[in-house]
Each structure stands twice: as structure tokens, then as C-alpha cells.
Amino acid sequence: MVQADVVQLTYSNFFPPTHFNHQLAESWGKEIETRTKGAVKFTYFPGGALLKGPEMFDGVIKGVSDIGMSLFAYTAGRFPSMEALDLPMGYPNGNTATMIANDFYKKYRPKELDGVKVLLLHAHGPGLLHAKKEINRLEDLKGLKIRCTGFSAKAAAALGGVPVAMGQGGAYEALQKGVVEATLTPIETLKGWKQAEVVKYTIECYSVGYTTAMYVIMNEKKWNALPKEVQKVFEDVSSAWIPKHGQGWDQADKEGREFTLSLGNKVIPLSDEQSKLWASKVAPVIDEYVGVLEGKGLPGKEYVQFIRDGIKKYGKK
Amino acid sequence: MAGFPRLVRQLADFLNLIAGWSLLAMTALTFSDVIMRLFRCPILGAYEMVEFLGAAVAAFAIAHTTLHRAHVAVDVVVLLFSPKVQKFLYIVTHILAIFLFVLLSFECIRYGNDFRTSGEVSMTLRLPFYPILYGISFATMVVCLVLVLDLWFVITGRELPGFRWKN
Amino acid sequence: MEPTTIGLVGLAVLIIVLFSRMPVGFVMALLGVIGFSYTVSWEGGLRMLAKDFYTVFGSYSLTVVPLFILMGQITFHAGISRRLFDTAYKFVGHLPGGLAMATVAACAGFAAICGSTNAAAATMATVALPEMKRYHYSMVLGTGTVAAGGSLGILIPPSVIFIVYGILTEQSIGKLFVAGVLPGIILSLLFVLAVYIWVKVRPEMAPKGPRTSLGSKISSLKGVIETLLLFALVMGGLFIGFFTPTEAGAIGAGGAIILGFVTRRLGWKGLMQALKESTRISCMVMVIVAGATMFGHFLAVTRIPYELATWVSSLPLPHYAVMGFIIFIYLAGGCFIDALALILLTIPIFYPVVTNMGYDPIWFGVIVVLVTQMGVITPPVGVNVYVVSGVVQDVPLQSIFKGALPFLIAIVVLSLVLIPFPQIALFLPNLMK
Ligand code: NA
Numbered sequence: 001m002v003q004a005d006v007v008q009l010t011y012s013n014f015f016p017p018t019h020f021n022h023q024l025a026e027s028w029g030k031e032i033e034t035r036t037k038g039a040v041k042f043t044y045f046p047g048g049a050l051l052k053g054p055e056m057f058d059g060v061i062k063g064v065s066d067i068g069m070s071l072f073a074y075t076a077g078r079f080p081s082m083e084a085l086d087l088p089m090g091y092p093n094g095n096t097a098t099m100i101a102n103d104f105y106k107k108y109r110p111k112e113l114d115g116v117k118v119l120l121l122h123a124h125g126p127g128l129l130h131a132k133k134e135i136n137r138l139e140d141l142k143g144l145k146i147r148c149t150g151f152s153a154k155a156a157a158a159l160g161g162v163p164v165a166m167g168q169g170g171a172y173e174a175l176q177k178g179v180v181e182a183t184l185t186p187i188e189t190l191k192g193w194k195q196a197e198v199v200k201y202t203i204e205c206y207s208v209g210y211t212t213a214m215y216v217i218m219n220e221k222k223w224n225a226l227p228k229e230v231q232k233v234f235e236d237v238s239s240a241w242i243p244k245h246g247q248g249w250d251q252a253d254k255e256g257r258e259f260t261l262s263l264g265n266k267v268i269p270l271s272d273e274q275s276k277l278w279a280s281k282v283a284p285v286i287d288e289y290v291g292v293l294e295g296k297g298l299p300g301k302e303y304v305q306f307i308r309d310g311i312k313k314y315g316k317k
Numbered sequence: 318m319a320g321f322p323r324l325v326r327q328l329a330d331f332l333n334l335i336a337g338w339s340l341l342a343m344t345a346l347t348f349s350d351v352i353m354r355l356f357r358c359p360i361l362g363a364y365e366m367v368e369f370l371g372a373a374v375a376a377f378a379i380a381h382t383t384l385h386r387a388h389v390a391v392d393v394v395v396l397l398f399s400p401k402v403q404k405f406l407y408i409v410t411h412i413l414a415i416f417l418f419v420l421l422s423f424e425c426i427r428y429g430n431d432f433r434t435s436g437e438v439s440m441t442l443r444l445p446f447y448p449i450l451y452g453i454s455f456a457t458m459v460v461c462l463v464l465v466l467d468l469w470f471v472i473t474g475r476e477l478p479g480f481r482w483k484n
Numbered sequence: 485m486e487p488t489t490i491g492l493v494g495l496a497v498l499i500i501v502l503f504s505r506m507p508v509g510f511v512m513a514l515l516g517v518i519g520f521s522y523t524v525s526w527e528g529g530l531r532m533l534a535k536d537f538y539t540v541f542g543s544y545s546l547t548v549v550p551l552f553i554l555m556g557q558i559t560f561h562a563g564i565s566r567r568l569f570d571t572a573y574k575f576v577g578h579l580p581g582g583l584a585m586a587t588v589a590a591c592a593g594f595a596a597i598c599g600s601t602n603a604a605a606a607t608m609a610t611v612a613l614p615e616m617k618r619y620h621y622s623m624v625l626g627t628g629t630v631a632a633g634g635s636l637g638i639l640i641p642p643s644v645i646f647i648v649y650g651i652l653t654e655q656s657i658g659k660l661f662v663a664g665v666l667p668g669i670i671l672s673l674l675f676v677l678a679v680y681i682w683v684k685v686r687p688e689m690a691p692k693g694p695r696t697s698l699g700s701k702i703s704s705l706k707g708v709i710e711t712l713l714l715f716a717l718v719m720g721g722l723f724i725g726f727f728t729p730t731e732a733g734a735i736g737a738g739g740a741i742i743l744g745f746v747t748r749r750l751g752w753k754g755l756m757q758a759l760k761e762s763t764r765i766s767c768m769v770m771v772i773v774a775g776a777t778m779f780g781h782f783l784a785v786t787r788i789p790y791e792l793a794t795w796v797s798s799l800p801l802p803h804y805a806v807m808g809f810i811i812f813i814y815l816a817g818g819c820f821i822d823a824l825a826l827i828l829l830t831i832p833i834f835y836p837v838v839t840n841m842g843y844d845p846i847w848f849g850v851i852v853v854l855v856t857q858m859g860v861i862t863p864p865v866g867v868n869v870y871v872v873s874g875v876v877q878d879v880p881l882q883s884i885f886k887g888a889l890p891f892l893i894a895i896v897v898l899s900l901v902l903i904p905f906p907q908i909a910l911f912l913p914n915l916m917k
């Protein structure tokens with residue numbers, strides 16, 4: 001059966017097993033199993049079967065699961081620095097957001113991530129607006145009930161909408177019934193969560209595109225117990241998988257776009273003038289974040305500039 | 318000893334009153350949120366508040382539910398045994414239950430502490446989570462007291478063992 | 485010890501300790517935390533325990549449980565359910581098991597607003613059991629009817645299980661919902677048939693009422709006005725899009741309170757009494773769910789569900805035999821752990837196997853829901869039976885399990901019919917584009 005010296009590791013993921021991010025987690029594990037010649041073996045718990053999204057970080061620290069994938073935004077207030085990544089900065093695509101997230105962590109190593117081994121980060125493509133009615137101008141948004149996460153609620157309000165904060169799980173029914181009239185989310189969810197069935201239009205508001213940064217972390221004790229050469233394999237494979245996640249997000253966005261078009265839904269581009277106007281409306285949200293962070297003695301301004309530079313560096317659409 | 322049973326009962330009843338009011342608040346909050354949403358001004362964060370109140374409903378009712386022995390238990394087999402054996406089993410399982418709730422109470426405090434030091438808050442209203450964990454911890458501590466009381470009454474023969482709702 | 489061995493030992497101990505008269509939720513939580521800690525670590529096990537209680541108690545989707553229970557309690561204390569059943573008795577009281585049939589119909593109607601099986605069972609038990617008792621119906625029949633009738637909550641849309649299945653398998657939730665409609669109606673009719681046959685064989689279970697004149701039938705109709713108002717408020721609001729199914733519980737409870745106060749049939753005292761009983765029943769349900777979740781997490785880390793699922797998938801058997809095996813595993817698994825936990829753990833493995841064999845994914849979703857329905861009424865861990873037992877208190881568990889048996893047969897019959905005739909489930913969704 002199993003050799004005595006094989007290290008058994010559990011990997012929890014809040015993504016469902018059919019999601020490409022979980023499939024990447026499995027291929028990541030396979031690669032490590034191969035390269036370490038079977039010295040490590042993974043057991044997967046996708047779809048929140050062991051730890052749900054908001055429970056992940058604490059659960060990995062406490063050793064409920066050895067490795068975990070989830071998003072920073074699930075645990076508001078716990079990652080004040082990493083929250084910078086989730087601002088509506090105008091990300092052009094998921095690969096850019098993913099690259100910036102990893103660079104950001106490498107450069108600043110925020111204290112809030114002490115206590116776990118960060119294996120890799122990734123981030124989805126721009127969060128856009130998907131609505132049941134046609135939207136071309138900022139005025140069309142006034143009073144629109146928009147489903148959003150707690151964090152994107154500020155952007156939704158700044159644009160004149162009425163934010164209704166709820167998880168992705170309840171979005172389908174809420175849109176179907178008209179409880180909300182629009183949702184702020186990457187286009188990928190139109191396919192992944194079937195929401196294309198219940199919206200009609202996607203508004204390409206790239207200038208205010210936000211992202212949600214995600215982590216793959218490992219319990220520190222388990223990490224320290226790994227032999228040096230095995231740790232090296234983990235590091236190498238993880239770096240090699242970062243672009244796979246980034247490109248995966250872009251591929252998923254492409255499929256989401258094709259899916260929603262195939263159902264007869266429309267994609268509405270935003271004029272340059274409107275794009276600028278929308279960006280100017282959410283600017284105070286970014287300023288507010290900077291203010292709060294500077295108040296805590298953290299370099300909020302520098303963070304935002306770093307992300308802007310990153311978008312210039314990586315972001316050719 | 319005369320004061321202790323009364324104190325425990327009053328505590329359990331008081332916590333259950335909080336649970337009841339939380340349930341009413343949950344109803345009122347969601348009801349108003351739905352109405353306000355029709356007028357395009359929903360209560361932002363209603364979702365989170367409902368979760369907080371839901372936790373209060375379940376947690377603050379456990380002591381009362383346990384005091385009135387309203388939990389579901391399988392008694393088919395036990396009823397075949399002699400009263401002596403039944404009493405013995407009741408004592409053993411009660412000690413196990415006390416052990417469970419001591420663990421739960423203890424870990425909820427530690428979980429709450431972790432929430433407090435990490436600064437984790439709810440997404441929209443940015444309310445801290447730790448008071449709920451401390452609340453659950455306190456509620457489960459009262460459950461331990463209730464279980465001790467029930468155990469004491471059964472040992473001294475003032476109550477028969479059993480799990481059926483009693484008023 | 486190998487983790488799977490620990491899991492098997494855990495299951496064996498669970499069966500023994502369940503019979504010790506320790507509360508069911510406590511047993512599952514205690515064995516869950518000990519088993520998890522033994523398999524993983526004490527630090528991890530304790531944290532899992534705290535997380536499971538905290539997450540279950542504070543889960544938004546589970547808030548339908550206390551809210552619908554409150555709605556049931558209010559309709560009871562304001563006499564709304566009493567007048568409803570008086571009217572029903574005038575109409576169907578002379579039929580064999582008429583009130584039990586009416587209860588099945590009420591369960592099906594309630595299932596259209598509530599997506600959870602526990603909430604449906606608790607609410608319908610609160611509403612229907614005192615009334616059936618009043619008309620001297622056997623409580624074996626009565627409790628069995630509501631325990632099984634409550635399970636319609638996940639077959640007739642909205643449904644928590646369809647949503648989870650849809651997300652796990654990337655199937656259209658809309659199509660899954662629609663797929664549940666026809667089987668839901670058929671199963672409700674089969675439940676009615678089960679009552680009919682049962683009462684024909686054992687007439688003493690349900691004493692017949694007198695035939696009533698058409699005039700007294702019509703004049704009794706005013707007894708259903710309040711119920712109709714309440715149902716119209718919740719159903720109408722759901723359809724027009726004023727609120728989500730999760731919010732429907734609060735609208736129902738709030739609506740019932742307002743209705744009770746307006747008609748002056750509910751006073752302050754009645755409200756307080758309703759709140760007190762609602763918290764007790766909700767707490768009883770939530771403790772069982774939390775305990776089942778903890779025990780499910782323990783079984784998950786022992787990898788038993790995976791090993792079993794992987795083993796079945798690799799069997800060199802004809803398709804229908806593999807399918808039969810899969811259904812059997814859900815049935816057996818449903819005897820011990822919470823349905824949702826089982827689905828989360830095994831669907832990722834079974835789903836590709838089932839679709840590779842050429843079975844329709846939407847159809848399989850309906851089968852999974854049907855087998856889940858069986859699980860909630862089969863011993864030793866039958867959550868709906870526990871819930872009903874917690875509500876009535878004076879009916880022994882084994883009587884409720886016995887009472888649910890005819891309905892269990894009805895679910896099995898429907899599942900067996902669905903295997904050669906998948907169109908029953910697929911006809912309506914195939915009409916969608
Ligand atoms: Na339903």
C-alpha cells in the first residue's frame with residue numbers, strides 16, 4: 001500500500017471540482033507528485049467539502065487542511081494590504097491581475113500573511129457589469145439594484161447604483177426573480193455560475209474593472225517539515241503554475257463571453273468619454289482606501305501606484 | 318444547592334428570550350429589507366445582520382432546549398434495560414456531553430480571540446465577528462451548567478433519565 | 485491505523501452510541517471531533533468543531549429553518565392552520581385518510597416556497613400534526629406523512645440540493661428546477677396513493693368523518709381565506725420577484741404575524757409562545773445539522789467516501805449495474821451522514837462516471853435528489869424523522885420511521901420508473917432552449 005515515508009497532504013478548495021482553478025490545483029499536485037517521485041501525495045476536497053471559502057485561511061493555520069485555495073476578500077479586514085489588489089483599478093485581463101498580485105506579494109510581503117506559506121496567488125479578469133436592461137451611460141445606472149460583494153459595494157454605489165451585497169451562490173435566483181437587476185462580476189461567472197441565463201447585457205466597463213485576488217497557502221508547520229529539495233519542487237512548480245492560472249482566467253472569460261453571446265445576449269462597449277467618467281466616479285473609493293491605510297501606517301499610496309505601474313507593464317489587452 | 322438550580326434555570330430562560338427576540342428581529346429585518354428594496358433603498362448589510370441574528374437564535378436556545386430535554390435521542394434500545402442500567406447509561410452519556418460542550422466552549426473562545434487579533438470583520442458593515450464567538454462560548458458554558466444540573470438531579474433520584482420534552 | 489480503518493471504526497461506534505439515548509446531534513458532534521482529531525490533529529479537530537457549529541448556526545441559507553418554523557408556529561397559535569384543516573375535513577374527511585392526503589397536498593404546496601427538507605418537515609409537523617391528532621388520526625400515519633412530505637421540499641423547486649448539484653456539475657440550475665416539477669407532482673400523487681392503500685388495509689389509522697352537505701362545504705370555505713392570503717403573498721412575491729426563496733421564510737413569518745394581529749387572533753402572549761417554541765425546535769434542528777456536518781467532515785478526512793466511489797467507478801460491470809451500485813451507495817450513505825455532505829464528497833467522482841456511461845446529467849440530478857429524499861427518512865440517521873420527533877415529542881422515533889416506510893416505497897417506485905423512462909424528468913427541461 002502506501003510507503004511509510006510518503007507525506008500525505010490535504011488540499012481544500014472552495015472552487016467546485018469542475019472549475020478550471022480546481023483542475024489546475026490537481027495538475028499542480030500531479031506535477032509535484034511526479035517530480036518528487038511520489039514522496040508527496042495529495043487528497044483533494046473541492047467545492048468547500050472540508051473548508052468553505054471564509055474558513056480557509058484560519059483552517060490552514062490550524063491544520064484542519066494542509067493546503068487551501070480561497071480569496072482574500074472572504075475575510076475582510078484581515079488583509080488590509082492585499083485588499084489594494086481588489087480595488088476597481090481598471091484591470092484589462094486576468095493574466096495582468098495575476099502577475100501583479102504575485103509581484104505585489106513578493107515586493108511587500110505584508111505581515112498579515114505571516115503564519116502560513118504562500119505558494120502562489122492569482123486573480124480573476126476584470127469585474128464588469130452584467131444587467132437585465134441595456135446600459136450605455138452612467139445615468140442608466142441610477143437606482144439600479146446591483147448584486148455585488150461587500151467590497152465592490154462601494155464602487156457600485158459610487159456609480160449611482162443600489163448595492164445589494166450577496167454571495168455568488170444566491171446571485172442566480174436573485175437575478176432570475178428580479179430581486180437584483182444587475183451583477184458586478186467577471187464575465188467568466190456568466191458561464192461558470194450559469195448567470196448568462198438570467199441577464200441580457202454585459203457592459204464593458206474596463207476602466208473600473210476590479211479583481212479579486214486569491215491565494216494558495218500551506219500550513220507553516222507542514223511546510224517546515226518538508227525536506228529542502230521537496231520545498232524547492234513546490235516553489236518551482238508553483239511559479240510555473242502562476243501564468244497557467246492567469247491565462248486560465250482569460251480563457252474562462254473568453255468562454256464566458258462566447259457562452260453569453262450564444263444565448264443571444266449582447267455585449268455593450270463603453271465609449272471613451274463614458275469610460276473616463278465612470279473611472280472618475282470610482283476614484284474616491286480608491287482615495288478612501290489609501291486614506292484608511294495611511295492612517296494605519298501602511299503605504300497605501302505606494303500600493304496603488306505599484307498596481308497602476310503593473311497594469312501599464314503587463315496590460316496590453 | 319437550592320440557589321444553583323434556580324440560577325441555571327433563569328439563565329437558560331433569559332438566553333432563550335434573547336434567542337426569541339433575535340428571531341423576531343431577523344423576521345422584521347428581512348421583511349423591511351424586501352419592502353425597502355421595492356423603493357430602491359435596501360438595507361445594506363441586511364444579509365450579514367441576518368446571519369449574526371441566526372447564530373444568536375440557535376446558540377442562545379441550546380441551554381433552554383437542553384434544560385427541557387427537547388433534543389432528539391434514540392431510546393428504543395435503552396428502554397429494554399432495567400432502570401438501574403438506564404440510569405448508569407444516562408450518567409455516562411451526560412458526562413460525555415459535558416465533555417463535548419466544554420471542548421466547544423473552550424475552542425469558541427480561542428476562535429474568537431483569533432478573530433479579534435486578525436481584525437477580521439464582516440464584508441459590508443465591517444462588524445467584528447469575535448463577539449458572536451464569545452456569545453456562543455458563553456451559551457455553551459450555560460449548557461454545561463444545565464447538563465451538570467440534570468445529571469445531579471438524576472443521580473440524587475429527583476428526576477428520571479430520559480429525553481422527551483417536558484415543560 | 486489507516487484513515488479508512490478509523491472511519492469504519494467511527495461508523496460502527498456511531499451506530500452503538502446512537503442507541504445509548506445520548507442526543508443524536510451530540511453523538512455525531514462528539515464522535516466527529518474525536519475521530520477528526522485522531523485522524524488529523526487535536527488542534528485541527530477542535531477548530532473544525534467550532535467552525536462547524538459557528539458556520540451552521542450563522543449560515544444565511546439555513547436561516548429558512550427558524551423563519552419557516554416561526555411561520556408554522558404563528559399559523560398554529562393564530563388558529564389559521566386549525567381553520568384550514570376544519571375546511572379540509574369538511575371536504576375530504578369522509579375519504580380514507582382524507583386529512584393525511586390533504587397534508588400531502590399541503591406539503592407539495594409548501595415545497596413550492598421552501599427549498600430545504602428539514603425546514604419543510606418542521607413546519608408541516610407544526611402545522612398538520614396537532615390537527616390530525618384532533619381528528620383522532622394515528623400518529624404513526626401522521627408523523628410519517630409529514631416526515632416524507634417534507635422531503636418534497638427538495639424535489640419541487642426551489643431546492644437547495646439542485647442548486648448545489650448544479651454548481652458542482654456546471655449544469656443549468658434553471659433546467660434542474662424544471663426537471664423536478666413533474667417527478668414532484670407524480671411523487672405527491674404516489675404519496676396520496678400510499679395513504680389510500682395504507683388506510684384501506686388499516687382503517688383504524690384514520691377514522692372517517694361524516695359526509696357533509698354541499699352547503700356546509702361552501703360555508704366552510706371562509707376558513708381557508710387566511711391561508712390563501714398568506715400563500716398568495718409568498719408565492720406571488722416569489723414569482724413577481726419581490727424576494728428570493730431564502731427571504732420567503734421571513735415574508736411568510738412576518739405576513740402571518742401581521743395577519744394574526746389584524747384579525748385579532750394572535751395576541752402578545754401567543755406571539756411570545758410561538759417565539760419560544762420556534763427557538764426550541766430550530767435549535768434542535770440546528771444542533772442535529774451541526775453534529776451531522778462535523779461527523780461528515782470526519783468521514784471526509786478518512787477518505788472513505790472517495791475510496792468507495794473510486795472503487796465502484798472502476799468495477800467492470802454493465803452500465804445499469806454500476807448505476808444501481810451508485811444509487812445503493814447514496815442510499816447506504818444517506819443512512820449515516822447528512823445528504824449535502826455526501827453529495828459534496830461523491831458527486832465529483834460519480835458525475836464523470838455517470839455521464840461517460842451516457843446518462844443524462846439533469847436526469848442524474850433528479851435521481852440524486854430522490855435518493856437524498858430516501859436518506860432523510862431511513863434509520864438510523866434520518867434527519868426528517870428526527871426533526872418531526874423533536875416537534876411532537878410524544879411519538880417514539882421508531883413509530884415515525886415505521887410511518888415513513890410506505891412513502892419510502894413510493895420514492896423507490898418513482899426512482900425505478902425513472903430509470904427506464906428518463907423522459908419523465910427530461911420532458912419539461914427539454915422544452916427550454
Ligand atoms: Na422546494
Ligand code: NA
Binds near residue numbers: 858859861862865
Ligand atoms: Na437515513
